[in-house]
Amino acid sequence: MKFKSRLLGDDEVRRALTRIAHEVVEKNKGTEGLCFVGIHTRGISLAKRLVDLVEKFEGKQAPMGILDITLYRDDLSEIGLQPRVRETRIPFDLNGKAVVLVDDVLYTGRTARAALDALIDLGRPSRIYLAVLVDRGHRELPIRADFVGKNLPTSKSEVVKVKTLEDDGEDAVELWELEGA
Amino acid sequence: MSQSAVPSFPRHLLDFSDWNRGQVESILETAQMMQEVLARPVKKVPALTGFTVATVFFEPSTRTRLSFELAARRMSADVLSFATATSSTTKGETYRDTLRTLEQMGIDAYVIRVDAAGVCHQAYGWLHKPVINAGDGWRAHPTQALLDAFTLRERLGSLEGKKIAIVGDILHSRVARSNAELLTMLGAQVVACGPATLLPGSLPGATLTTSLKEALLEADAVMALRLQKERMDKGLLPSLPEYIAAYQITQERLAWARPLAPLLHPGPMNRDVELEGTLADSPQSLVERQVANGQAIRMAVLYHLLVGKRS
Amino acid sequence: MKGEILFKNANLVDGRGEHGRADVLIGEGRILSLSGGEAPRVIEAAGMILSPGFFDPHAHLREPGQEVKEDLTSGLTAAAKGGYTDLVSMPNTSPVVDNAEIVAALKKKAASIGQARLHPAAALTQGQEGKILSEARLLREAGAVMLTDDGRTNEDAGVLAQGLQYAASWGLLVSVHAEDASLRRGGVMNEGEVSFRLGLPGNTGFAESARIARDLEIVRYVESRGSQEAGQRSRVEGRNTQVEGQKQTLLHVQHLSTRRGLELIRQARAEGLPITTEVGPHHLTLTDQSLNSLNPIFKVAPPLRTQADLEALIEGLLDGSIDCIGTDHAPHTQDEKELDMLRAPFGIPSLEICWPLLYTALVVGHGFPLHTLIERFTDGPRRILGFPPIHLTEGAQASLVLWSPGQERPVVPQSFASRAKFSPWAGWALRGWPSVTLVEGRVVYEQGAVQI
Numbered sequence: 034m035k036f037k038s039r040l041l042g043d044d045e046v047r048r049a050l051t052r053i054a055h056e057v058v059e060k061n062k063g064t065e066g067l068c069f070v071g072i073h074t075r076g077i078s079l080a081k082r083l084v085d086l087v088e089k090f091e092g093k094q095a096p097m098g099i100l101d102i103t104l105y106r107d108d109l110s111e112i113g114l115q116p117r118v119r120e121t122r123i124p125f126d127l128n129g130k131a132v133v134l135v136d137d138v139l140y141t142g143r144t145a146r147a148a149l150d151a152l153i154d155l156g157r158p159s160r161i162y163l164a165v166l167v168d169r170g171h172r173e174l175p176i177r178a179d180f181v182g183k184n185l186p187t188s189k190s191e192v193v194k195v196k197t198l199e200d201d202g203e204d205a206v207e208l209w210e211l212e213g214a
Numbered sequence: 215m216s217q218s219a220v221p222s223f224p225r226h227l228l229d230f231s232d233w234n235r236g237q238v239e240s241i242l243e244t245a246q247m248m249q250e251v252l253a254r255p256v257k258k259v260p261a262l263t264g265f266t267v268a269t270v271f272f273e274p275s276t277r278t279r280l281s282f283e284l285a286a287r288r289m290s291a292d293v294l295s296f297a298t299a300t301s302s303t304t305k306g307e308t309y310r311d312t313l314r315t316l317e318q319m320g321i322d323a324y325v326i327r328v329d330a331a332g333v334c335h336q337a338y339g340w341l342h343k344p345v346i347n348a349g350d351g352w353r354a355h356p357t358q359a360l361l362d363a364f365t366l367r368e369r370l371g372s373l374e375g376k377k378i379a380i381v382g383d384i385l386h387s388r389v390a391r392s393n394a395e396l397l398t399m400l401g402a403q404v405v406a407c408g409p410a411t412l413l414p415g416s417l418p419g420a421t422l423t424t425s426l427k428e429a430l431l432e433a434d435a436v437m438a439l440r441l442q443k444e445r446m447d448k449g450l451l452p453s454l455p456e457y458i459a460a461y462q463i464t465q466e467r468l469a470w471a472r473p474l475a476p477l478l479h480p481g482p483m484n485r486d487v488e489l490e491g492t493l494a495d496s497p498q499s500l501v502e503r504q505v506a507n508g509q510a511i512r513m514a515v516l517y518h519l520l521v522g523k524r525s
Numbered sequence: 526m527k528g529e530i531l532f533k534n535a536n537l538v539d540g541r542g543e544h545g546r547a548d549v550l551i552g553e554g555r556i557l558s559l560s561g562g563e564a565p566r567v568i569e570a571a572g573m574i575l576s577p578g579f580f581d582p583h584a585h586l587r588e589p590g591q592e593v594k595e596d597l598t599s600g601l602t603a604a605a606k607g608g609y610t611d612l613v614s615m616p617n618t619s620p621v622v623d624n625a626e627i628v629a630a631l632k633k634k635a636a637s638i639g640q641a642r643l644h645p646a647a648a649l650t651q652g653q654e655g656k657i658l659s660e661a662r663l664l665r666e667a668g669a670v671m672l673t674d675d676g677r678t679n680e681d682a683g684v685l686a687q688g689l690q691y692a693a694s695w696g697l698l699v700s701v702h703a704e705d706a707s708l709r710r711g712g713v714m715n716e717g718e719v720s721f722r723l724g725l726p727g728n729t730g731f732a733e734s735a736r737i738a739r740d741l742e743i744v745r746y747v748e749s750r751g752s753q754e755a756g757q758r759s760r761v762e763g764r765n766t767q768v769e770g771q772k773q774t775l776l777h778v779q780h781l782s783t784r785r786g787l788e789l790i791r792q793a794r795a796e797g798l799p800i801t802t803e804v805g806p807h808h809l810t811l812t813d814q815s816l817n818s819l820n821p822i823f824k825v826a827p828p829l830r831t832q833a834d835l836e837a838l839i840e841g842l843l844d845g846s847i848d849c850i851g852t853d854h855a856p857h858t859q860d861e862k863e864l865d866m867l868r869a870p871f872g873i874p875s876l877e878i879c880w881p882l883l884y885t886a887l888v889v890g891h892g893f894p895l896h897t898l899i900e901r902f903t904d905g906p907r908r909i910l911g912f913p914p915i916h917l918t919e920g921a922q923a924s925l926v927l928w929s930p931g932q933e934r935p936v937v938p939q940s941f942a943s944r945a946k947f948s949p950w951a952g953w954a955l956r957g958w959p960s961v962t963l964v965e966g967r968v969v970y971e972q973g974a975v976q977i
Contacts, residue, residue, distance in 0.1 A: 104251070104259035104289075104517075115222075115522035117240075118247040118514075154256040308860050330865030331725050332819025351867065352724030391724050414721035 034192060034209045040185055041206035043198075046166065049182030050079065053164055054086035056180050061131050066159065068096045068127075072136045072148050073119050076100075078199040079166055080135035098123035100134075105147035127156025133180075137195035139165040142176035167206055169193045223518050226338045226345045229354040230395045238399060242364055244514035245507070251288070252510060262291035265520050268321040269348070270313070271297040272328040277481065278348050281505075282325045282357075285512035291520075294319065313337055323520055326350070344519040352386045358480055359392035361511040363400055365504050366435055369476045374401035379429040379471070381461060382439030382488060383412040384422070389439060389480045394420040405429045408439075408461065411450040426461055430470040437478040438463050438488040454487065464490040468498070476500045526562035528552030529966060532927060533561075535570035537917045539577050540900030544917060549575060551923045554965035559919055570927055573960060576899050577915035578610025578641075578924040579880060580906040582671075582803055583700075583779055583851030585872070586612075586643075588634075589627070590619025595856040595944045597631070600876070601640035603854075603943040605970040607877035608926035608959035609641045613910070616648045617676025623648035623659045625667035632668045640969050641962075642924075644910070646671040649688045649699055655679030658688055661695040670910050671698045675779055678706040678736075682743055689747045689775055698910060700777035701740055703786070704827060708732035713866050715813040715828040723816065725866055728828050734785035737778060741793045744776050744800055774909050778802040780853045782827040784837035791846040801909045803851035804838050806879045810886045811835075811949060821862050821869030822949050825855070842901055843893060849905030852879045856945030874945035878936055880928065882950060884957030923966040928959045 041049070061067050064087060071080030077099050088094045101119040108114065134148055145163055152161060164180035169187040183206070187193060192209040196202075223240075224232040251259055267286040269279050274297065283293045296316060313324070323344040326334045331353035338345040349355040363373065370376055378397050384390045384406045394404050398419035406413070406420045407429035413422050423429050430436060445451050463477065477489070477498045485491050494501055528550040537544040537559075548561035549570075586600035604612050614631065616622030622631065628645045635643030647669035651657045653676065661672060672692045679685075685701070692699045709732040714720050716727025781787060781802045790802050807825055812832050815823045823829060841847040855872025862869050875882070880902065887893035904914040915922050933956050938948040962970040 101247070104261040106261075109261055109521045110264055111522065113522055115518070118244045118517065120247060121250055150260070154258070155254055308863050309865070310860075310863050328865065330867040331723055332821075333865045335819045336863070336865070351865075352726075354724070386724075388724060391722070415716070416718050416721050418722050 034212055037191065037208040037210050039205060039207050040193070041183060043204040046182070046204040046206065049166060050082050051086060053180045053182060054083050054090065057083065057133055057162070057164065058087060058091060060162070060179070064091050064093045064095055066129060066131045067133070068098070068125065068130050069133045069135055070098045070100050070123065070152065072134065072144065073099065073101045075137040075195050075197050075200055076135045078197040079137060080133075081199070083133070083135060083164065096125040098125065100148055100151055102144060102147035102151055105151045107143060107147070121151070121155075123155055127152065127158050130156075130158045131160040131162070132158045133162045133164050135164045137166050138193050139163070139168045139176075139178050139181070140171055140193075142172045142174035145176045146174050166195055167193055225343075225519060226334075227356050227515055227519065228334050228338060228345065228347045229356055229392065230359075230399060235399050238360070238396065241360060241511070241514050241518055242367065244517055245360070245364055245510040248510040248513040248517075249507075251513070252506075258288050258290060260290045261517060262286065262289035262520055265322045266292040266294060266320055267323045267325060267516065268294040268296060268316050268319075269325045270316065270327070271348070272299070272309070272326070272333070273349070274299075275327055275349065278327060281508045282346075282348060282512050285509050286516055288509070289513055289516055291322075291516065294321065309333055309337065310340055313341060317341060317343075323516065346515060346519065349388055351388065352391070353388050354392045355388040356392050356396070357508070357512055357515060358389050359396040360515070361504055361508045362393055362437065362478055362480070363396055364511055365478065365500050365507050366397075366476065368503070368507070369500065370434055372401070373397060376402045376434040377432060378402050378404050378435045378437065379433040380404060380406045380420070380437045380439065381426065381429060381463060382408050383441055383445060384408045384417065384439070385412045385414050386442065386445070387439050391417070393437065394418065405433070409451060409457065412445065426467060427470055430467060433471040433475055435476045435478065436463060436468065436471055437480075440480065440482065441484060441487055458487060462490060463488065463493060465493060468493065474498060478504060481505070526550060526558050528557045528562050528564045529566065530963070530968070531562060531564035531567045532570040532575055533567055535573055535575035535927065538574050538896055538899055539917045540896060540904035540914060541916055542896045549917070551925075551963065551966050554967075555923050556917065556919055556921045559917070568927070568961060572931060573927050573929050575917065575925055575927050576608075577903040577917065578926050578962065578964065579608045579902040580912070581609050581612040581852050581854070581876065581879075582777075582849060582906040582909060583675075583805075584612045584614055584854040584876060585617070585676075585856065586614045587618060587856060588631070593944075594858055594861075597635055597643065598638050598640075599942060599944045600854075600856070601635060601638050601643060602970075603874075603876040603941060604641035605962045605964075606942050606959065606972075608880045608928060608962055609876065610924035610926070610962060610964045610969075611642045611644060611912075612876075613644045613646050613671055615675050616646050616673065617653060621648050621653045622646070623651050623653065625660065625663040628664055628667035628669045639967070640964075642964060644668070644670040646673050646675070646700070648672065649674045649692070650679065650684060653677050653679070655681050655684055658684070658691055661692045661697050665695050665697055669697065671700055671777070673700040673702070673779070675700065675702045678702055678704045678709070680706060682739065685740065686743050686747055689743065690750065693747070693773070693775055696773070696911070698774050698777055700779050701736075702780070702826075703733055703736040703740060703778050704728070705732045705736040705739075708735055712828070713824055714816045715830050717813060717831060719813045719816055723819065725816070728826070730783040730785060730830060730834065733781075733783045733827055734789055737786045737789050740776060740778070741789060741798065741800065744793075744798055747775060748798070773799060773911070774801045775799040776801075777909055780805045780808065780827060780851060781838065781841075781847060782808045782830050782834060784834045787837055787841045787846060791841065794846060801848045802846070803849045803906070804842060804847050805851055805853040806875050806882050807853075807873050807949065808838055809835060809842070810882060815949065819866060821864060821866050822873075822947055824866060824869050824871055825853075825873045826871035839887065839891065839893070843897060847901070848909055849901050850879065850883065851906070852876055854943075856943055858945070859947055862947055873949055874941070874943050874947070876943060877941055878948065878950060878955065880926075880959065881955035881957040882953070884930070885953075885955045889956060923963050925963045926959050927961040928957055930957055932956060932958060934958055
């Protein structure tokens with residue numbers, strides 16, 4: 034992979050997350066029943082930020098869980114791929130909750146589909162929202178995000194890399210080109 | 215969906231000779247994740263949708279077969295259950311014929327149990343599909359060893375430097391062989407103990423002793439093996455009372471081990487033979503935990519042998 | 526001089542040594558000349574070695590009753606292909622070869638097949654049940670050359686003692702599968718580190734040596750009685766005239782597999798006890814490490830032992846403590862050998878590769894003297910059984926084998942003449958393959974020889 038450009042810097046990421054946090058509270062009409070579930074790996078860091086931001090604005094900490102969608106992927110029978118199964122931990126009851134699923138990038142929609150299936154096996158939320166930092170288009174399933182940090186039109190030969198302070202030492206969104214694409 | 219991939223695995227679990235520590239750790243780690251699935255209201259994930267797992271039992275073992283089948287179903291695999299007595303196999307149809315018939319049914323993985331060492335090995339050579347050894351003769355029972363290691367780690371943490379005593383009929387025990395192989399790979403020090411006539415001349419990885427006290431002294435965990443009554447008929451043991459007098463794990467003898475040392479038994483247990491009756495139900499006993507963990511381990515093994523390897 | 530076949534430029538090697546190049550003229554079933562002559566068939570044998578035909582004192586040809594594994598035609602053809610002109614068939618068939626009629630029938634059928642010559646062994650006891658002695662006198666008359674309960678490990682020492690006395694009185698050798706059944710305890714491979722690790726029932730080497738030790742005592746006992754009975758047992762009545770000045774073998778220990786067993790035999794022979802022994806190709810080339818594959822193809826009785834045993838056996842073969850090579854050719858069906866390690870039958874087929882295998886492993890690979898190995902394939906077994914040796918001299922019986930020391934070829938079980946188309950040596954690249962086998966001047970096998 035070849036680096037192409039930096040799409041967002043740390044200020045822009047911070048501003049996007051702040052806006053999402055406001056929109057979530059507004060859409061949910063407060064923090065009642067609100068909870069966040071981050072999808073591995075960077076969705077977890079982003080969900081944590083959103084929890085902190087909501088607490089800062091509303092004075093109340095929303096519960097948070099983490100979700101691994103590996104066992105729900107629809108490409109497990111493909112040759113050569115063996116993803117590591119990671120932890121799923123939802124330390125609260127999902128029944129009747131308004132869940133904000135958090136992921137870094139919305140692309141084909143397959144991760145979101147898997148996450149929805151997983152969540153529904155874990156309980157019966159009253160509502161599920163999808164929040165992503167970047168929507169890069171090219172959906173393969175009828176899925177859309179409720180909260181989007183930034184819409185970035187990309188080509189399929191490109192890769193959008195989200196970096197977070199927690200996972201990568203900085204907040205940024207970068208565009209990379211697939212080699213030989 | 216970019217995601218870190220696990221190291222590549224052998225396409226079989228016949229024993230641990232083709233496995234390294236990293237691969238085993240991956241299985242144990244995945245089993246931990248499977249525990250979480252088993253704690254959910256819906257204890258089922260779609261990971262193995264479209265895969266078909268055959269359990270082929272040439273030797274009857276309802277417990278092991280059910281554990282594998284439930285594990286496969288919880289992963290959404292289809293299960294084909296084939297049980298036959300080897301006696302009927304020897305009459306005409308060979309193992310190879312039987313397995314070839316199954317092969318025509320589009321099986322993706324085989325779980326094989328048989329009373330003779332090596333059949334799983336042969337089967338893997340014929341089938342070129344994942345084969346999981348669910349116990350072959352006296353040789354190996356790798357998923358049992360994995361669940362034992364998993365259960366021990368839940369209680370003890372790392373097994374590095376831990377002393378694990380295995381007590382009973384070591385000579386005829388696939389559980390002892392697989393545990394000696396696996397636990398030593400995970401850093402434990404294995405002491406195998408039993409009557410002189412039921413000890414092999416050597417057991418790779420393990421120290422052998424006929425002294426129960428020597429085995430149990432300062433042990434971090436104790437594993438008792440099932441005693442087959444037919445050993446008495448073969449003249450390898452004078453009598454059951456003789457065995458009990460020397461090798462039964464009692465409350466008193468367990469005190470030689472470290473305080474609260476966990477007690478394991480692969481089942482099915484002869485109450486008041488291998489263990490003093492009340493011990494099996496004491497807080498030190500992890501027997502029930504072993505059964506529960508068996509499912510998570512088998513789910514993890516199926517995941518690692520099947521996912522990403524379909525041809 | 527005129528003959529039927531002329532081998533031109535053949536290198537001659539027999540049990541006595543190497544005799545240089547010669548043009549060997551064959552006719553009337555004999556070697557007519559070593560200095561050429563005229564013949565309608567000339568076989569260019571430059572670079573090839575001509576030796577006396579091999580003699581296998583121990584093969585299982587399965588007929589009657591187990592023709593699905595092997596029959597006389599396939600077995601004797603395999604033998605000829607392997608350079609054997611003679612072999613002794615074991616009597617553990619179904620029914621057991623324990624009466625004169627079966628022996629005569631086997632001899633007759635083998636003669637009509639016209640491949641390697643058959644010398645049936647008959648059972649020591651009726652039905653090989655280890656109880657009542659078989660009719661040694663009648664069996665001998667019908668053509669049996671040996672009595673044995675091979676295939677069983679009959680335990681009764683008294684029966685063996687009586688059998689040795691009685692068989693000897695009719696000039697018949699008794700051979701034993703020396704394994705103590707109770708020590709063997711259902712073992713399917715050598716007991717040792719490998720069996721302990723694999724969790725397979727072990728058969729200790731001491732099961733063999735314990736039985737040999739006991740049987741040696743029985744021979745001593747029989748000897749002590751025999752010496753009181755007016756000296757020499759006679760073979761004069763028989764076809765196999767004993768070689769002058771040679772003490773008749775009383776007991777022959779089959780398929781020796783252990784260093785300890787060899788030590789006992791070596792010591793007993795030094796005392797002058799009339800015992801002999803043989804070793805099989807598998808015990809000279811394979812060890813129990815092969816069982817790590819868990820493949821029943823390596824399952825054989827006595828089992829493959831350790832490297833130390835293997836080396837001791839080669840040493841014993843070299844110093845003459847071991848008299849000869851016996852293949853213990855033991856064919857089974859593919860299906861049977863694809864059962865598991867507990868249920869698959871014991872046995873390895875080796876008739877058609879035994880010579881190339883041991884030539885390659887011992888002579889090429891180990892520096893073993895060629896003429897000594899030939900002696901163990903020819904004079905050794907003949908001596909034990911009371912047959913005169915065949916040496917490459919004018920007038921000698923033309924039961925010969927021409928083989929190629931240079932040409933290397935892999936073992937391909939699918940091309941075996943034997944019905945048992947499997948081999949633990951499959952794929953091994955061997956030299957020494959026979960090109961032409963003659964029985965009394967008649968070509969019974971021919972491969973790759975250049976005809977002029």
